[in-house]
Amino acid sequence: MTTFTPAADSTDTVPADTASRCPLLLLLGSGLAWLLVSGVFALINALQLDSASFLAGCRLLTYGHIHALAETTFVYGWLGNAGLALSIWILGRLGGEALRATPWMSAGGLFWNLGVLIGVIGIAAGDATSYPLLQLPRYAQPLLLVSYGAVAISGVLAWTGRRRRVMYAAQWYAVAPLFFFPWLFSVAQVLLLWSPVRGTLQAVVQGWYAQGLWTLWAAPLALAGAYYVLPRANGKTLPAYDLAWLGFWALLFVGGWTGGRHLIGGPVPAWIPTVAIVAATLLLSHYLIVFLNLRGVFAGGSLAVRFIGFGLGAYFLGGIFDAITAMRVVAVATEFTYCDEAMRQLAYYGAASMILYGVLYFALPRVSGRPWASAALARGHFALAAIGLALLVFSLAMAGVIQGRELNDAQVSFASIAAHTHPWLLLATAAQALLLLGNLLLAVNFTTSACSSCCSATSREALAS
Amino acid sequence: MKNGPLFFLGLVSAVGLSWAGIVVGTHGQLGRLTSYYDNGESQAYPAGLPGLAAQGQDVYRSLGCASCHTEQVRRPDFGSDQARGWGDRQSVARDYIGQSPVQLGESRIGPDLANLGARKPSPPSADELMALLYSGKGAMPAYRFLFHTHRIYGQASAKALLPMNAAMRPAPGYEILPTERAELLVAYLQSLNQSYEYPEARPAPAAKAGQAKEAAK
Numbered sequence: 001m002t003t004f005t006p007a008a009d010s011t012d013t014v015p016a017d018t019a020s021r022c023p024l025l026l027l028l029g030s031g032l033a034w035l036l037v038s039g040v041f042a043l044i045n046a047l048q049l050d051s052a053s054f055l056a057g058c059r060l061l062t063y064g065h066i067h068a069l070a071e072t073t074f075v076y077g078w079l080g081n082a083g084l085a086l087s088i089w090i091l092g093r094l095g096g097e098a099l100r101a102t103p104w105m106s107a108g109g110l111f112w113n114l115g116v117l118i119g120v121i122g123i124a125a126g127d128a129t130s131y132p133l134l135q136l137p138r139y140a141q142p143l144l145l146v147s148y149g150a151v152a153i154s155g156v157l158a159w160t161g162r163r164r165r166v167m168y169a170a171q172w173y174a175v176a177p178l179f180f181f182p183w184l185f186s187v188a189q190v191l192l193l194w195s196p197v198r199g200t201l202q203a204v205v206q207g208w209y210a211q212g213l214w215t216l217w218a219a220p221l222a223l224a225g226a227y228y229v230l231p232r233a234n235g236k237t238l239p240a241y242d243l244a245w246l247g248f249w250a251l252l253f254v255g256g257w258t259g260g261r262h263l264i265g266g267p268v269p270a271w272i273p274t275v276a277i278v279a280a281t282l283l284l285s286h287y288l289i290v291f292l293n294l295r296g297v298f299a300g301g302s303l304a305v306r307f308i309g310f311g312l313g314a315y316f317l318g319g320i321f322d323a324i325t326a327m328r329v330v331a332v333a334t335e336f337t338y339c340d341e342a343m344r345q346l347a348y349y350g351a352a353s354m355i356l357y358g359v360l361y362f363a364l365p366r367v368s369g370r371p372w373a374s375a376a377l378a379r380g381h382f383a384l385a386a387i388g389l390a391l392l393v394f395s396l397a398m399a400g401v402i403q404g405r406e407l408n409d410a411q412v413s414f415a416s417i418a419a420h421t422h423p424w425l426l427l428a429t430a431a432q433a434l435l436l437l438g439n440l441l442l443a444v445n446f447t448t449s450a451c452s453s454c455c456s457a458t459s460r461e462a463l464a465s
Numbered sequence: 466m467k468n469g470p471l472f473f474l475g476l477v478s479a480v481g482l483s484w485a486g487i488v489v490g491t492h493g494q495l496g497r498l499t500s501y502y503d504n505g506e507s508q509a510y511p512a513g514l515p516g517l518a519a520q521g522q523d524v525y526r527s528l529g530c531a532s533c534h535t536e537q538v539r540r541p542d543f544g545s546d547q548a549r550g551w552g553d554r555q556s557v558a559r560d561y562i563g564q565s566p567v568q569l570g571e572s573r574i575g576p577d578l579a580n581l582g583a584r585k586p587s588p589p590s591a592d593e594l595m596a597l598l599y600s601g602k603g604a605m606p607a608y609r610f611l612f613h614t615h616r617i618y619g620q621a622s623a624k625a626l627l628p629m630n631a632a633m634r635p636a637p638g639y640e641i642l643p644t645e646r647a648e649l650l651v652a653y654l655q656s657l658n659q660s661y662e663y664p665e666a667r668p669a670p671a672a673k674a675g676q677a678k679e680a681a682k
Contacts, residue, residue: 048606049574049604052601052603052604052605052606052607053601053606053607056601056606056607056608056609057607057609057610058610059610062528062608063529063533063606064528064530064531064532064533065528065529067529068529068532126527126528127527128526128529129566130526130529130566130568131566159469160469165467166466166467167466167467172472175472175476176476179473180476183480187484187488191488192566196565196566197496198495198496198498198562199498199558199559199561199562200495200558200561200567200569201488201491201495201496202566202567203567203569204487204491205488207487208483208484208487212480212483216479216480245466249479252475252476252479253478253479253482256479256480256482256484256487257483257486257487259487260487262571263569265537265539265540265543265544266537266539266556266569267537267555267556267557267558267560267561268495268558269491269494269495269558272487272491275487328543332543332544335544336535336570336571336572336573337572337573338572340571340572341572403573407545407573408545409545410548410549414575414576414603414604415603415604418574418603418604
């Protein structure tokens with residue numbers, strides 16, 4: 001039986017980390033900045049749902065613009081930066097060599113953030129593409145594609161140049177998204193923006209891209225972290241590790257087919273949602289295997305493990321809900337409602353982002369060579385994030401259930417649907433405020449920790465000279 | 466797993482298969498879809514968007530209307546789309562071949578708009594749509610920046626908004642005029658019409674559909 005030995009890098013800092021410190025901190029820091037920006041947008045958006053007149057007079061800040069901005073800054077700004085940085089760091093650690101091509105990583109990181117910034121300005125100016133999860137204006141996208149490639153080179157080199165030929169599960173999950181994102185992104189760009197396909201085929205391509213962005217990019221980025229951190233944090237081997245490859249390939253081969261569940265009843269060939277229903281059910285095998293491998297996380301442990309535990313819980317819950325709401329009898333009540341939003345938040349925020357927080361808490365001391373500045377801020381962040389997310393997903397789901405039930409009753413007017421969902425949407429707004437506050441604590445903690453490590457490095461150099 | 470190239474091949478085929486199946490597969494099915502020529506009416510459907518409406522579609526995209534409104538009617542026995550008067554038949558792929566970008570939408574905070582220009586008993590007039598955009602209604606915000614208030618010099622403009630509610634009464638001597646974007650958007654909204662019954666859009670009873678297949682053979 002293959003066992004997983006966490007001894008590969010038990011030392012807390014290997015020399016590999018000092019060389020890559022700057023680019024990694026650049027990516028992580030800018031990711032956190034976008035996370036805060038996204039939190040502000042999400043809060044504004046929630047307030048707009050509570051009161052339609054909020055900022056309605058501003059042409060840059062319509063509900064549609066803010067919705068696209070919150071989503072774009074979260075996915076491309078926060079998950080893109082932090083997910084890439086952490087997966088490359090993991091690949092470097094497991095590869096056993098110092099990261100190579102770090103100048104490419106820095107340059108790529110700068111241009112990636114420039115691309116996101118151009119996209120944000122473009123969306124506010126009204127240039128969003130209208131495709132969910134691909135709202136970045138056409139002119140911002142090629143830059144993002146190229147700069148992603150520049151950053152990813154480091155990770156790919158760390159993978160091809162690994163000392164140990166056999167790969168760990170964390171390496172599979174970390175390498176895959178490095179390749180997948182450029183493929184998905186370029187195909188979607190060409191087929192939707194540069195040479196658009198005709199008619200509802202656009203919706204099919206968008207659905208395929210959006211699902212790929214989750215199952216082939218965001219989810220593996222997060223799982224790489226979970227598979228890497230857990231055995232190191234609690235010092236135990238992963239149970240049922242010889243099944244892990246099956247879970248990995250199930251996610252890759254089946255996951256990409258589940259996107260059509262958002263098109264149930266829509267003007268597309270009926271086999272697309274049907275295939276998605278089957279795939280969403282088959283994908284439960286992936287969740288089961290990941291649960292078997294990583295169930296140790298629920299025993300608790302350090303703060304990083306608790307974050308990852310919360311994230312994995314959300315991940316499993318999301319997978320089960322995906323399979324349930326893919327069924328046509330359920331979809332008729334959840335489609336086009338806040339339930340969709342609840343599930344997206346559960347996946348991207350509850351699962352991917354919470355796991356990445358955990359990996360970040362584990363990784364930063366090893367990247368910067370200094371412990372976190374404040375344990376209290378970190379604990380505060382966990383409390384706010386956990387409560388905020390539970391509240392957000394629950395209240396959106398409740399609003400969605402009410403909305404779905406009343407939409408299906410033709411006698412209920414839109415005004416009464418709005419009135420009946422209002423209390424839950426207020427709760428969702430409070431949840432967004434908690435999340436923003438939590439992320440603020442993280443940002444303060446990160447900045448002080450990263451600065452102190454930089455200052456100490458400079459002072460050491462000054463002493464040495 | 467230790468074979469790098471084989472692993473890479475696995476990655477390529479994972480994306481490639483879903484792409485080939487979903488994107489290429491649908492393209493094979495829908496890619497050659499053309500408009501339908503009705504011999505009786507001597508006209509092709511869907512009729513292309515008139516010039517103003519086509520520009521209005523871009524305003525609809527630019528404002529992000531699709532984040533609250535869908536443009537797809539589901540079949541009569543699925544949800545309350547028909548009962549709410551959004552359309553007597555389901556939307557089919559052919560309805561969208563002239564649109565770009567296709568904005569099916571994924572949230573119904575507001576009503577579906579796929580058939581707004583064919584609402585029964587009568588579709589909303591341009592004045593009503595302007596009033597809705599100017600003052601908002603319920604959960605829909607007011608888009609005041611699509612309008613400007615002018616002092617009336619000489620004769621009042623023919624385009625001035627009819628005061629449909631208290632919020633729309635400008636000071637004496639002033640009038641509210643729609644910007645070009647507002648006019649384009651309203652032209653687009655009025656053009657939304659999926660009422661033509663294509664052969665594939667006619668709801669067929671289950672038993673008869675089986676017989677039709679037999680007959681086609």
